Amino acid sequence: MIRLLLFYSFVTFVVGSECPIGWTFNADTSSCYAISARLFTFDDSVQYCNSIGGKSVSIDSYSERDALVAITNSTFLQPWLGARRNTTTNRFYNLDGSYFYTLMWTTNEPSVNGDCVTFKRATPSGLQVTQCYQLQPAFCKQTPALCNSAVLGGPNTWSGTFQSPGYPVQYYNNLDCRYLINSPNNTFITIIFYPFVIEEWYDSVEVYEGNSTSYYDYIGTVSSYNMARGFESSGNVMNVKFKTNYAITDKGWLATWKAKKDMPTITQTGTNGTLVSPNYPNNYDSYDEQVYQVSVAWGMQVNLTIDDFRTESKFDYLNIYNSSVQSNSTLVATLSGALPVPWNWVSPKSYMSMKFVSDGTLQFKGWHAIWNYC
Numbered sequence: 117m118i119r120l121l122l123f124y125s126f127v128t129f130v131v132g133s134e135c136p137i138g139w140t141f142n143a144d145t146s147s148c149y150a151i152s153a154r155l156f157t158f159d160d161s162v163q164y165c166n167s168i169g170g171k172s173v174s175i176d177s178y179s180e181r182d183a184l185v186a187i188t189n190s191t192f193l194q195p196w197l198g199a200r201r202n203t204t205t206n207r208f209y210n211l212d213g214s215y216f217y218t219l220m221w222t223t224n225e226p227s228v229n230g231d232c233v234t235f236k237r238a239t240p241s242g243l244q245v246t247q248c249y250q251l252q253p254a255f256c257k258q259t260p261a262l263c264n265s266a267v268l269g270g271p272n273t274w275s276g277t278f279q280s281p282g283y284p285v286q287y288y289n290n291l292d293c294r295y296l297i298n299s300p301n302n303t304f305i306t307i308i309f310y311p312f313v314i315e316e317w318y319d320s321v322e323v324y325e326g327n328s329t330s331y332y333d334y335i336g337t338v339s340s341y342n343m344a345r346g347f348e349s350s351g352n353v354m355n356v357k358f359k360t361n362y363a364i365t366d367k368g369w370l371a372t373w374k375a376k377k378d379m380p381t382i383t384q385t386g387t388n389g390t391l392v393s394p395n396y397p398n399n400y401d402s403y404d405e406q407v408y409q410v411s412v413a414w415g416m417q418v419n420l421t422i423d424d425f426r427t428e429s430k431f432d433y434l435n436i437y438n439s440s441v442q443s444n445s446t447l448v449a450t451l452s453g454a455l456p457v458p459w460n461w462v463s464p465k466s467y468m469s470m471k472f473v474s475d476g477t478l479q480f481k482g483w484h485a486i487w488n489y490c
């Protein structure tokens with residue numbers, strides 16, 4: 117418990133309007149609380165809470181009990197709790213059906229001095245039996261909608277971003293949020309979480325295939341510990357689940373997703389060949405990302421000649437690599453716009469590769485290339 121108390125001291129409130137006016141947000145329980153100025157009998161306090169859009173506070177965890185100590189610190193009279201005795205069984209129960217912790221009674225309780233329950237703040241704090249007809253403040257609670265759960269994307273959306281609630285200041289405890297991403301037909305989704313700062317191990321972000329959170333559709337868990345930040349789906353629907361526990365929050369995360377067409381790599385070997393952009397000589401499509409691999413007999417080289425080339429300048433381009441591995445360090449040329457042809461290049465090794473990329477606007481006929489070995 118001492119450990120938990122230390123934890124709480126790190127929790128700071130998110131500046132915002134989580135609760136309706138007159139209610140106070142508690143970051144440990146992520147709930148809103150209100151204590152009435154007027155005094156009520158037990159039954160009337162229950163009605164009062166209902167009338168202002170809440171319910172009587174039934175304590176459902178030790179962390180909530182500890183939070184109530186702080187919340188009631190300026191309340192002189194002990195407020196009602198949503199708990200009472202079942203006079204048939206003689207056992208106490210929470211009105212909201214949550215588990216009733218018998219270890220939360222204060223000293224010498226439960227006594228026979230009543231059938232209803234108030235909250236005693238002074239140490240040892242806890243539950244105290246009170247006659248139901250007594251006049252005490254009502255103590256009400258409501259759970260605000262803190263998740264920014266959303267259905268994102270759509271049949272014509274190729275990319276987007278979303279973020280944890282409260283980002284970049286602080287997310288909340290006790291969250292269970294869902295983000296369902298849809299991309300165009302015949303695409304798959306890549307996603308990157310960056311920045312990503314959460315209470316690792318206790319709070320989690322999980323990625324799933326389709327509209328699912330089942331074990332069978334699990335893709336991965338985002339982690340700054342092992343640098344797992346990027347994931348991809350095989351289909352055009354991806355579900356992201358963000359769950360947080362009852363203590364410690366942090367800045368949160370920003371997710372950036374992109375739809376990608378499923379375009380298998382075009383591979384050519386032998387002595388010569390022809391390579392073209394998708395649909396050539398007709399216009400290529402938007403959001404193409406086509407990879408080409410060429411290899412010839414060991415000791416030979418690839419002699420590449422582009423004899424026709426027209427793309428949207430800067431945004432649609434053909435990358436040429438002097439390796440089968442495509443990276444900045446193997447990039448030889450980025451061709452774009454109205455390239456003067458013929459454009460010729462001889463690979464230093466017996467293999468080379470290319471990647472053609474187009475964006476969402478302005479399509480042209482693309483390019484035509486021939487290669488032979490030399």
Ligand SMILES: *[C@@H]1O[C@H](CO)[C@@H](O)[C@H](O)[C@H]1NC(C)=O
Nearest residue numbers: 183185186187188189190191
């Ligand atoms: C009650 O608690 C609040 C926040 O927990 C604190 O700001 C305030 O000073 C406390 N008041 C008293 C009388 O202890």
Ligand SMILES: *[C@@H]1O[C@H](CO)[C@@H](O)[C@H](O)[C@H]1NC(C)=O
Nearest residue numbers: 201202203204205206207209
């Ligand atoms: C009290 O307990 C009895 C026996 O378990 C049950 O039948 C009854 O519904 C309970 N009453 C309330 C108000 O929960």
Ligand SMILES: *[C@@H]1O[C@H](CO)[C@@H](O)[C@H](O)[C@H]1NC(C)=O
Nearest residue numbers: 270271272299300301302352
């Ligand atoms: C996408 O696929 C779904 C299901 O196969 C189909 O109902 C829908 O018409 C397709 N949408 C487009 C834009 O092709």
Ligand SMILES: *[C@@H]1O[C@H](CO)[C@@H](O)[C@H](O)[C@H]1NC(C)=O
Nearest residue numbers: 267296298326327328329355
């Ligand atoms: C996703 O699945 C949930 C739970 O099965 C369901 O309630 C929801 O309607 C689904 N959403 C969509 C967009 O299919």
Ligand SMILES: *[C@@H]1O[C@H](CO)[C@@H](O)[C@H](O)[C@H]1NC(C)=O
Nearest residue numbers: 385386387388389487488489
């Ligand atoms: C080009 O390759 C084809 C087989 O793909 C071969 O039949 C032909 O002889 C080659 N032409 C030259 C000039 O090497």
Ligand SMILES: *[C@@H]1O[C@H](CO)[C@@H](O)[C@H](O)[C@H]1NC(C)=O
Nearest residue numbers: 419420421460462488489490
């Ligand atoms: C490369 O191919 C072009 C066009 O076919 C040809 O003109 C050129 O001589 C070739 N270069 C080499 C080094 O084989």
Ligand SMILES: *[C@@H]1O[C@H](CO)[C@@H](O)[C@H](O)[C@H]1NC(C)=O
Nearest residue numbers: 435442443444445446447450
């Ligand atoms: C590769 O180069 C591009 C453009 O210069 C740059 O934005 C990107 O960060 C580089 N990637 C790596 C891995 O260095």
Ligand SMILES: *[C@@H]1O[C@H](CO)[C@@H](O)[C@H](O)[C@H]1NC(C)=O
Nearest residue numbers: 438444445446447448464465
């Ligand atoms: C491949 O291209 C890179 C970048 O232009 C260059 O630094 C590297 O030396 C080239 N490799 C070979 C084998 O020519």
